[in-house]
Amino acid sequence: MLQAGxxxxxxxxxxxxxxxxxxxxxxxxxxxxxxxxxxxxxxxxxxxLTAAKPKVANxxxxxxxxxxxxxxxxxxxxxxxxxxARQARTPTGKKASPTTRAVAEHKALEGVRARAEEGHxxxxxxxxxxxxxxxxxxxxxxxxxxxxxxxxxRDLPMLTEDEKLLQTQxxxxxxxxxxxxxxxxxTSEFVEGFDALAEITKGVTIFGSARTSPDDPQYKAAAxxxxxxxxxxxxxxxxxxxxxMEAANKGAKEGGGHSVGCNIELPFEQGANPYVDTLVNxxxxxxxxTMFIKYSNAFIIxxxxxxxxxxxxxxxxxxxxxxxxxxxxVLFGRHYWxxxxxxxxxxxxxxxxxxxxxxxxxxxxDDPKEAAQAVIDAHAxxxxxx
Numbered sequence: 001m002l003q004a005g006x007x008x009x010x011x012x013x014x015x016x017x018x019x020x021x022x023x024x025x026x027x028x029x030x031x032x033x034x035x036x037x038x039x040x041x042x043x044x045x046x047x048x049l050t051a052a053k054p055k056v057a058n059x060x061x062x063x064x065x066x067x068x069x070x071x072x073x074x075x076x077x078x079x080x081x082x083x084x085a086r087q088a089r090t091p092t093g094k095k096a097s098p099t100t101r102a103v104a105e106h107k108a109l110e111g112v113r114a115r116a117e118e119g120h121x122x123x124x125x126x127x128x129x130x131x132x133x134x135x136x137x138x139x140x141x142x143x144x145x146x147x148x149x150x151x152x153x154r155d156l157p158m159l160t161e162d163e164k165l166l167q168t169q170x171x172x173x174x175x176x177x178x179x180x181x182x183x184x185x186x187t188s189e190f191v192e193g194f195d196a197l198a199e200i201t202k203g204v205t206i207f208g209s210a211r212t213s214p215d216d217p218q219y220k221a222a223a224x225x226x227x228x229x230x231x232x233x234x235x236x237x238x239x240x241x242x243x244x245m246e247a248a249n250k251g252a253k254e255g256g257g258h259s260v261g262c263n264i265e266l267p268f269e270q271g272a273n274p275y276v277d278t279l280v281n282x283x284x285x286x287x288x289x290t291m292f293i294k295y296s297n298a299f300i301i302x303x304x305x306x307x308x309x310x311x312x313x314x315x316x317x318x319x320x321x322x323x324x325x326x327x328x329x330v331l332f333g334r335h336y337w338x339x340x341x342x343x344x345x346x347x348x349x350x351x352x353x354x355x356x357x358x359x360x361x362x363x364x365x366d367d368p369k370e371a372a373q374a375v376i377d378a379h380a381x382x383x384x385x386x
Contacts (some may be wrong), residue, residue: 113268115211115305119242120271123212127271160265161185161283189283193291196280197260203295204229204375205237207311208244208302218244218333221368222302223251225332228372230257234379237262237296239288240272240279244302249275260295262288289314296384298328298375303336319361320354326382330363330371337364 003220094100117127164182206226212219226236226248236252238245240261252259253275261276265283272279284290292299292311301308312331318324331337341364348354365371 076198092241109267112266115209115243116241116270119210119212120273122211123242123273124214125274160267174295186284186287190290193262193280193282193287196278197291200231200235200237200258200260200295202297202379203235203237203260204298205245205292205296205311206248206300206301206302206351207239207304207308209304209308210239210241210243210245212243212247213301214247218302220246221332221366222247222300223254223304224368225300225371226251226257227255228368229375230255232372232376233257234297234375235260238276239264239307240276241270242273244304246273246275249273253277262291264288278315293318293324296327297334297379298330298377300330300332300371302332310355316358316361320358326378326385328363328374328378329361330365330374331369334364334366 012340042220046081089095120127161182164178202259204226208218208222212222214220222244230236230252235258236248237260238248240249240263245261249259249261250273259275259277261272261279263270263272263279263281264285265281280291289311293315299311301312312329315329319327319329329339341359343360344354345359349356349359363371363374364376
């Protein structure tokens with residue numbers, strides 16, 4: 001009974017239990033006390049006082065238990081699945097590889113060509129096939145021994161000057177024969193651009209998709225913005241292509257303004273739209289980008305693709321770093337730009353990559369008059385600060 005008392009009670013009440021048991025006078029009284037005390041005993045503890053009856057193991061259950069123990073834990077499986085999911089993939093879910101990249105590059109270039117041709121056809125004309133841009137030295141592209149697909153899709157007829165410049169030359173000897181002399185060509189292209197555009201003192205560059213058709217509301221809005229700015233004495237500068245660029249050049253002519261096109265050499269022929277008064281052809285993207293910034297007092301950004309986004313963020317970087325000032329960057333089309341702006345606010349601002357005040361560098365509008373007035377007001381502020 002003393003041992004039972006030890007099991008039933010904690011050490012704090014052990015002495016009380018022993019004294020109580022010592023006062024029990026008869027065995028009958030002991031039985032009565034045991035019956036009275038039994039309901040107070042917790043079932044799991046009673047089980048510990050009785051000898052456990054050995055269980056006969058079921059072979060099938062034992063086999064299943066061993067098999068289950070041999071399997072990796074769920075956490076391990078989940079980690080393995082996540083590791084597979086984290087393998088490098090494109091945003092569309094394709095496995096990242098040189099072949100995938102080469103196919104994407106080819107499709108991207110073909111897409112640029114298709115969108116430019118589509119923009120011309122939507123305007124009611126066939127794409128210009130004559131060489132309106134300088135091709136430089138025509139050179140057959142060398143095939144790289146990567147794989148069959150890569151060789152087939154990279155077999156283009158010529159290298160652009162941009163591509164020649166950005167390629168790594170095989171050895172110092174080739175470097176001394178090519179790149180130093182290419183600097184002279186780059187310098188001459190800057191000189192040609194400065195000379196052709198030197199008379200522009202009030203300029204606005206309008207960017208947007210080349211595939212926008214003349215019956216699209218954005219096309220009509222771009223033409224109207226350019227018309228209003230042309231009436232205010234601004235030169236309208238574009239990339240000279242179809243779509244939004246054509247609409248801007250057309251609006252400039254309708255408003256009596258100077259219509260300028262800055263064309264770029266591409267691996268395929270790219271014709272200019274028919275509304276350009278002054279056409280300047282460039283081999284190098286960075287030279288053309290310099291002309292856009294240097295001779296513009298503002299950028300108006302209509303819905304477009306990578307090229308449009310490139311010009312947008314370059315302007316914002318130059319403003320943010322103090323290279324240009326009183327330079328409006330107008331995003332035309334609230335619905336189109338809403339998703340990008342939400343991402344900028346939630347990610348770039350939310351994670352401290354940019355300041356919240358940087359968002360105020362942008363003007364968002366759907367009104368051609370509002371866009372044009374922002375440019376006019378900014379030009380007045382620029383002039384007053386000189």
